[in-house]
Amino acid sequence: MGKQIFIGLVGFGTIGSGLVKLLQDNVDLIERRLGARLVIKKIVDLDITTPRKVSVSKDLLTTDIADILEDPEISIVVELMGGYENAKTFILNAMHRKKHVVTANKALLATYGNELFTVADKEQINVGFEASVGGTIPIIKTLKESLVANNIISIFGIMNGTSNYILTKMTDENLPFDQVLKEAQILGFAEADPTFDIEGIDTAHKLALTLSLSYGKRVKMEDIYMEGISGISLQDIEFAKELGYKIKLLAIALQKRDAIEARIHPTMIPFDHILSTVGGNYNAFHFIGDASGSVFLYGQGAGMMPTASSVVCDLVDIARDMMKNIVRRVPLRSIPEDKIDDINLLPMEEIVTSYYFRFSAYDRPGVLSKIAGILGNNSISIAAVIQKGRKEVGLVPVVMTTHPSKERNVRKALKEIDKLDVVGDKTILFRIEDERLK
Numbered sequence: 001m002g003k004q005i006f007i008g009l010v011g012f013g014t015i016g017s018g019l020v021k022l023l024q025d026n027v028d029l030i031e032r033r034l035g036a037r038l039v040i041k042k043i044v045d046l047d048i049t050t051p052r053k054v055s056v057s058k059d060l061l062t063t064d065i066a067d068i069l070e071d072p073e074i075s076i077v078v079e080l081m082g083g084y085e086n087a088k089t090f091i092l093n094a095m096h097r098k099k100h101v102v103t104a105n106k107a108l109l110a111t112y113g114n115e116l117f118t119v120a121d122k123e124q125i126n127v128g129f130e131a132s133v134g135g136t137i138p139i140i141k142t143l144k145e146s147l148v149a150n151n152i153i154s155i156f157g158i159m160n161g162t163s164n165y166i167l168t169k170m171t172d173e174n175l176p177f178d179q180v181l182k183e184a185q186i187l188g189f190a191e192a193d194p195t196f197d198i199e200g201i202d203t204a205h206k207l208a209l210t211l212s213l214s215y216g217k218r219v220k221m222e223d224i225y226m227e228g229i230s231g232i233s234l235q236d237i238e239f240a241k242e243l244g245y246k247i248k249l250l251a252i253a254l255q256k257r258d259a260i261e262a263r264i265h266p267t268m269i270p271f272d273h274i275l276s277t278v279g280g281n282y283n284a285f286h287f288i289g290d291a292s293g294s295v296f297l298y299g300q301g302a303g304m305m306p307t308a309s310s311v312v313c314d315l316v317d318i319a320r321d322m323m324k325n326i327v328r329r330v331p332l333r334s335i336p337e338d339k340i341d342d343i344n345l346l347p348m349e350e351i352v353t354s355y356y357f358r359f360s361a362y363d364r365p366g367v368l369s370k371i372a373g374i375l376g377n378n379s380i381s382i383a384a385v386i387q388k389g390r391k392e393v394g395l396v397p398v399v400m401t402t403h404p405s406k407e408r409n410v411r412k413a414l415k416e417i418d419k420l421d422v423v424g425d426k427t428i429l430f431r432i433e434d435e436r437l438k
């Protein structure tokens with residue numbers, strides 16, 4: 001028998017089952033490519049009785065994590081249990097026992113990554129986390145290796161499939177947010193508690209990791225500006241269409257002279273931009289490198305086999321190093337750990353972008369000039385105006401888009417406008433990305 005590399009898996013859920021299935025289905029192909037056989041020796045889960053979508057020998061299953069940690073033959077552990085504390089403890093214990101780690105746990109890495117990577121570096125072990133950002137899409141490898149020669153000028157990503165699914169349905173079928181969310185939950189596309197997905201938190205986990213690899217920096221995800229999609233109405237989707245835009249939940253990063261601009265919010269993007277075509281639960285990443293120019297990566301950001309594909313990619317990478325008796329041909333986070341420093345994020349008030357405003361105003365003479373006057377006084381230049389319908393009583397929507405303006409000025413202007421007696425409800429704001437996407 002040829003060389004075997006033994007793996008311990010913790011978490012026999014959807015992705016864990018996918019991993020087992022992929023290592024069964026493509027075992028010979030992977031062995032041919034690697035020159036060794038990847039063998040799952042133990043699988044730990046709290047539930048080892050419910051049938052899975054894949055069958056395994058009973059001998060492999062255990063509820064005792066020590067069966068993996070204490071087995072000297074197991075050289076790589078795969079953490080697919082999710083959550084924070086237990087996963088962190090398990091990974092640290094594995095690292096201290098010099099076992100390499102593969103994980104898909106973006107929440108854990110975005111929150112405790114700095115601590116975990118420091119220990120990994122000290123223990124001289126490797127950590128694979130390709131599955132943690134963009135499921136099957138090779139984001140980590142692309143940033144650490146393929147684009148290594150580039151300054152990353154910008155990142156625009158659709159990093160959450162659930163939000164993208166909801167926005168696609170709202171846009172294409174004219175259905176309200178609440179209805180689409182409910183249907184998505186019934187179909188199993190959205191979690192019972194969808195907060196992480198729809199409020200941008202899951203996207204922030206992924207952007208934090210993407211930023212740290214793009215710029216070789218430590219990033220605290222709570223420092224990233226974040227807005228979700230739960231407040232988006234069909235009215236704004238319709239106005240966006242009329243103006244030539246689609247609304248997408250974008251993760252955005254831009255390299256500025258002394259700082260990085262990083263933000264997550266619903267964004268209007270031109271209909272004809274490739275990111276607008278990313279529908280359903282797909283994810284996509286658009287990088288612009290100073291040498292590479294545009295690089296567009298698209299695929300399934302979640303799911304049993306797509307995510308397992310990335311887990312196996314990490315296993316093969318680590319195994320290839322092991323077979324050459326090296327540890328980490330590529331640094332954990334693009335640059336040596338001792339060279340990583342804290343990211344300098346641009347405060348949100350300092351960003352400059354174009355805006356869409358929907359004012360709710362009474363249809364009276366002089367209303368537009370009052371609003372336009374306040375915008376002008378705050379150095380905000382109007383690009384387009386739409387006003388529809390006429391009501392003798394009640395509020396009408398007045399939509400304006402702007403040329404690039406500073407967020408600080410916009411916030412100040414909207415505060416003044418919302419106090420006007422001709423304005424009824426709070427003004428709705430969306431940011432527009434146009435020129436920078438090209």
Ligand code: HSE
Pocket residue numbers: 159160161162163197202301302
């Ligand atoms: N829940 C995520 C999504 C997938 O909807 O894209 C895992 O991060």
